[in-house]
Structure formats: C-alpha cells, structure tokens
Amino acid sequence: MGTVRIYLNQSLRKALRIKIGRAFNEGTGLKVASAVHSAIVNARGRDLHNSEIRPGVTLASDLFAEDADGLAIAESLESALGISFPRDRGAVALRVLYRGPAAGDYTERTVLELAVEAYRLASGENR
16 A cells, blocks of 8 residues: 555656646655645545545545545645645635635635645745
8 A cells, every 4th residue: 555655646746746847846746745645545534545546636526525624634734844724714625625715716626736736835936
C-alpha cells in the first residue's frame, strides 16, 4: 500500500507541476501533493482506497466528500502546510469542495484544483 501511495503522490505532483508551470518548486510540490493526499485519506477514513485519489477526480461526487470532510481536509492542510483558509468554518468546507462558493460557483473541485490552491497558499502566491 505504501508503494501505491508514493506513486499516486508522484502522479499528483506531476499534474501540479504542469498546472503551475515555470514557478513550480519541486520541494513545495512534493510537500503539497503528500499533504493533499494524506488529508483526503484521513478525512474519508477507511472507506477510501489510495488508488481512488487521482488528480482529475472530484472531491464531492467521485470521493463522496461531505462538508465535515471538507473541514477536516482544510484543517489538515492548514496544519501540514502552514496555510490559512478563511475562518468561517462553513466557508472553509465549501471552499475545499467547490470552486467558488462565495461567488455562487458550486462547480465541484477536483483533487488537482485543491492541490493548486494549497500550492499557491503555501508558496505565498495570491490568486
């Protein structure tokens, strides 16, 4: 199971590198990919297999993440990466699961999109 997890972290890191482009830092990318993967696995618990966490899957529909999972993922990422999501707990959960809930965009977020936001926050980039 450890080998599968390392492979999947690398898959997410590679997708993240492509998405970020020239500004990509390998160390930050590896840390973010590992933190995102671990946060999702820990939030969803034993009912989620490592191989299900791929860059293109959605958190809500594909991985069946709910608001409580979104909050747990956010808290885990904040702790692991030293980043900060908005403090309104409901908004944090929605921001993790959906693209732009504050603007009325409830399009589901993919694992890669979450990793990109976490990367930008971890590297100090502003959106």
